[in-house]
Each structure stands twice: as structure tokens, then as C-alpha cells.
Amino acid sequence: MIDYLLTEEQKMIRDLCRQITDEKIRPVAAEYDKSEKFPWDMMKVMAQSDLFGVYIDPKYGGMGGGVFELCLATEEFSRGCAGIAICYSASALGAYPIILHGSEEQKMKYLPSIAKGEKLAAFGLTEPSAGSDASAMQTTAVKDGDHYILNGVKHFITNGGDAEIYTIIAMTDKSRGARGASLFVVEKGTPGFTFGKKEDKLGIRASSTRELIFTDCRVPKENLIGREGTGFIAAMRTFDMSRPGIGAQAVGIAQGALDEAIKYAKQRKQFGQTIISNQGIQWMLADMATEVEAARALVYASAREVDAKVKDVGMHSAMAKMYASDVAMKVATDAVQIFGGYGYMKEYPAEKFMRDAKITQIYEGTNQIQRNIIGMALIKESAR
Amino acid sequence: MNIIVCIKQVPDTTEVRIDLVTKNLVREGVQAITNPFDTYAIEEGVRLKEKFGGKVIAVTMGPPQAEAILREAISLGCDEAILVSDRAFAGADTLATGYALSKAIEKIKDYDLIICGKQAIDGDTAQVGPGIAATLDIPQITYVRKIEDIKDGTIVAERMTEDGYEVIETKLPCLLTVVKEINTPRLPSLKGKIKAKSAVITSWKAVDIGAEESRIGLKGSPTWVLNIYTPPPRPKGQIFEGEAQVTVNQLVEAAKGLFH
Numbered sequence: 001m002i003d004y005l006l007t008e009e010q011k012m013i014r015d016l017c018r019q020i021t022d023e024k025i026r027p028v029a030a031e032y033d034k035s036e037k038f039p040w041d042m043m044k045v046m047a048q049s050d051l052f053g054v055y056i057d058p059k060y061g062g063m064g065g066g067v068f069e070l071c072l073a074t075e076e077f078s079r080g081c082a083g084i085a086i087c088y089s090a091s092a093l094g095a096y097p098i099i100l101h102g103s104e105e106q107k108m109k110y111l112p113s114i115a116k117g118e119k120l121a122a123f124g125l126t127e128p129s130a131g132s133d134a135s136a137m138q139t140t141a142v143k144d145g146d147h148y149i150l151n152g153v154k155h156f157i158t159n160g161g162d163a164e165i166y167t168i169i170a171m172t173d174k175s176r177g178a179r180g181a182s183l184f185v186v187e188k189g190t191p192g193f194t195f196g197k198k199e200d201k202l203g204i205r206a207s208s209t210r211e212l213i214f215t216d217c218r219v220p221k222e223n224l225i226g227r228e229g230t231g232f233i234a235a236m237r238t239f240d241m242s243r244p245g246i247g248a249q250a251v252g253i254a255q256g257a258l259d260e261a262i263k264y265a266k267q268r269k270q271f272g273q274t275i276i277s278n279q280g281i282q283w284m285l286a287d288m289a290t291e292v293e294a295a296r297a298l299v300y301a302s303a304r305e306v307d308a309k310v311k312d313v314g315m316h317s318a319m320a321k322m323y324a325s326d327v328a329m330k331v332a333t334d335a336v337q338i339f340g341g342y343g344y345m346k347e348y349p350a351e352k353f354m355r356d357a358k359i360t361q362i363y364e365g366t367n368q369i370q371r372n373i374i375g376m377a378l379i380k381e382s383a384r
Numbered sequence: 385m386n387i388i389v390c391i392k393q394v395p396d397t398t399e400v401r402i403d404l405v406t407k408n409l410v411r412e413g414v415q416a417i418t419n420p421f422d423t424y425a426i427e428e429g430v431r432l433k434e435k436f437g438g439k440v441i442a443v444t445m446g447p448p449q450a451e452a453i454l455r456e457a458i459s460l461g462c463d464e465a466i467l468v469s470d471r472a473f474a475g476a477d478t479l480a481t482g483y484a485l486s487k488a489i490e491k492i493k494d495y496d497l498i499i500c501g502k503q504a505i506d507g508d509t510a511q512v513g514p515g516i517a518a519t520l521d522i523p524q525i526t527y528v529r530k531i532e533d534i535k536d537g538t539i540v541a542e543r544m545t546e547d548g549y550e551v552i553e554t555k556l557p558c559l560l561t562v563v564k565e566i567n568t569p570r571l572p573s574l575k576g577k578i579k580a581k582s583a584v585i586t587s588w589k590a591v592d593i594g595a596e597e598s599r600i601g602l603k604g605s606p607t608w609v610l611n612i613y614t615p616p617p618r619p620k621g622q623i624f625e626g627e628a629q630v631t632v633n634q635l636v637e638a639a640k641g642l643f644h
Contacts, residue, residue, distance in 0.1 A: 009578065019572075045570075049570075
């Protein structure tokens, strides 16, 4: 691996997460993949090791790092199980809107329990008819005295049902389109807030994905994040920050698949020699390793840019997410190929990486949407 | 409640070799780790602190590099760490080690409980813990698998035996040696690791703890290792099959043969 000149503290985060992955996550990854149970015991281990707060200000009980630290943790966990890793990092996605746009009171109220890992958070934007076109959302929030009344359905929500704190985007003024969207914090247990069935997924099966159903759900007006009408912009800013995290998850998956492929190629014998002796396999591995490293470099650079509060990080974070996830898909597929028939069997770890990799090309903006973002940024840049 | 946890740096079990000439463990090139049984002692100490308050002090006797396991102990929740280290301690057997550690503990003075792992994985003697208790003249409960209760200066603990367990009640301060059934050690925390990195490790030499010269190191060690060898594997047992009346007679005859 390239020396990314990590600080002492960043090395500690990486090493600690690697230890958790090796000792705790890897032994249970296949079981959670099969059972689709929520990995509470793994969440507890991460919480006990202070890892839910790596990106949160010490003022709110965190460790004071940023997106980069979150990426280091997510990457390491994803080497063992991308499903378990996303339960962890989706909590950060739920917390970002509060960090970015929340009031001091909201931060004091919600961030400490998220930083300690006592409560998981989740972010709710996607709806059955509003995926890539987030502005088409139907969920409404109508002001009624000291409350907003939420109605509508969010779906495919990671940590849905298992998280306690939800940041939800809803239309406060439908006539204004995207400018009529607002963000709210909704806590689990609020009357009128229920959950749909848990989705049965191709990959990241340890994570939970559910519908959030709002039926005349009354939310106190103090739970509005920022001002009315700023929800869509806040959501886009949240994604600008969170995309490197998906990139890091993808890098972890790719690295995990590559590690397994190398290990297997060194022990598998055919035609009287280990298959790694074949130049054909070596070339495959060389391409895979180079792509993983390139993806990592891009993800790290993008995360550091976000943390340095550089203006307009959107294009680079889109590149990082898109490139790393395409690499994860390719590398994981090649890893299955190196495993041959065994790679197709669930008894071996290769196929899980391939199933897990696919989602990274889809969620938090499909890679086609990422290309739109990059394309638009190129047009904007060239017009200057 | 103040708890002292005695730990030892050992070579990673899977790689231990013995020097056939000196009869000592070959430590070169082998990764040094915290004795695995001691990690249960650390965890139990930290859990008791979380329950009752107070502090946990990790103590080890060893060469300067044993500082590494003390830092690890801090990352796992111990508050202070003391390294008992002096050339004069070299060559100590279990008696001399128990003596040196008990002198260090006397110097710490203010403690309610001492916790040790049941034994170290290198020597496997299980003698140092009991040796400390004997030297300090405090009660000991060995092979503890569960602490049932601690209150009013009394502890009740379950002690594992070969065919079950005993429940023992005794007065504090006392010494426990613990077995792996007692808990599942946690992994370090990030805050703990950061604290461990900059923690000041207290280092005590023989004179600091007022150890008598004749009772430490080689001089204080009556144990002489004459030979170390791998015992021959137990021969395979014999199974008698068939009708009970026949097999019982066969068994009796075979047993007779063993004793003649």
C-alpha cells in the first residue's frame, strides 16, 4: 500500500479497525450474510472502541476527526464485511445533516449518543418514485402550530428500523419543487412513524433496509434542520461529504477480494504448480492491485479535500465514489474468476465480495448520476 | 475499589521453542504478547472498576520492552502501569518473581484486590499468583470463573475445579487467579490507545521496592531446571468389545498384567 502519511491517530484508527475486522467481523461475516440479522454485537464492539465518534467534534463526544477518519474505519470494516461496515457508516450519513446544518441545540441533543454508538442514525431521502430524481419526492410536511405533520413513504432506507435517529427530507412547499424541501429529525417511536418490511437483498445482507412510513406523524418544529426550503441543498451537501465513504467501502471490498484472490492463487495447484505461477494470473492480480490503489488514492484525496473544507468538492467526491465502486465490482468479479468454480460457491468468500460490491455502484447516487455530476461540473468549469 | 492486575509478557504461544543447551525459552525472533490468561484478568479488573469505581493498576516484572504490554493494558482500560525491572531480577523463578511482585504491591499499598491470570502460557506453572498471596499473607482464590459478589469488604467467587466448582467467600484484600470462562476481553478503545501512547509508565528497580538481594533473581531462586523435554504421548487405550461378562474378565486380566 502507498504510504499515505497518516497521522499517529489515523494509524491507530486503521489498526484498531483492522483488529476488529480480523478478530470479530471476519469470523461472523458469512453467518450474518446468510441470516440477514442485524449485527448488534458488532455495533457494540465498534461503540466500545469509540469508533462511532471518529468524525464528530469532541464538543459532542466525538474524537474530532473528519470524513477521512470515517473512510479509514469504513474501508477496514469493509475488508471483512461490507454489510456490517455500512451499518456503521450509514449512521454517519444520518448524522451529517445535523453536523452540517443542525442548530447547537440539535447537535447537543443528538450527536453525543450517535458518537458513543448508543444510538444509530439513518438518512431518509429515497422514495418509491423518487430515486435518482430526488426532487420528485412525495413525502410532505405540513406546519400545524408547533408541529409539522409528516405523511409519505421513504424506502430502501439503510438502518431503517434499527436506527433511533432519522434525518428525513420532506416537502414543506410542493409548488416550489426542490426549493420546497426541508429536513427533519424524527426519532423512532414518534407516533405515526412506522416501518415496512425488511428487504431481502443481493448483498450487504447484514445491513437492514426498510421502508419508513409516515402517517400523520407529528414532529415538533424544533426538529426542523436549518430553515424551511433548504432541505434539498442540505441533502446534496450531505452527499458531497458522504460519497468518499462509499468510495472507502468500495476500496475495502476490492482489497478484501484481492487479498482472498492472492491467498487462493498461492495455494491452488493445477497442472502441477500453484496457479499464481501463471503469468496470466499474475497479470490479473497486478491490474487488480493497481486499480485498488488508484481508487484508494482518489478516495483519500477526496476525503481530505472535504475535511479541508475546500469549496465545491462535489465533482471529486463523485469521481471517488464512482471510480472506487466500479473498481470494486471489477476486482471482486475477477477474484471470483481466479477462484474458478470454488469462487461461485458460498462456502468460499469470493462471491460475497462480488454481491456486496454491486450496491456501491448504485446507492448514494448511481454511478450514472455521479457521471452527471462530473459532467455538469466540467461544463461549469469550462465556462469560467 | 483499587485493583492491581499482574500481567506477564510472553512469547506468542504457537512459536515457543526451547534451547536444548540452556533449557531456557528461546525468545529471539518470536513476537511478544500479553499472556492470554492475563487479558481476562485485565478485563475483569476494568469491569469491576466500571461497576464499583476506583482504579486499576497493571504491574509486570520483566525487561524494559515489557513496557509494551503495560501500554496495551492502559489501552484496555487500566489507569496506571508499573514496570518492575532491574538486571538484579534476571533468572528469577516463580518464588523470586512472586516475592518481587509482592514487594512492588506492598509499595503500591492501597489495594483491595489483586487479579492474575491462572498461569502464563510460557512456563505454565500457575505459581506466581499464589506465591504473591502467600508472601503478602492475604487470602487467595485460584481458578476463578465468576465473581458473584463484592460487598462490605468480602468477596464471593466461584472457583473451577476438575469436576465442578466451589463457591468461596473471603475477606478483602485478596488475590484471584482467573480462568478464561470469566469473561470475554474487549478490544482496545481509541481513547484508550491515545491515552496509552502518552501514558507515563512508572519503573521500579529492586531498591525502589526494598527487595532483599538474597530473595530476588537467580540468588532467590531455588528452582533448578535439570531437563526440559516433551513427554511421550499417552499410549492409546484398549477397548474391550463384546458381552459384558466376557469383557469384564478381559479387563481384570489386563489390569492384573499391568501391576505384575
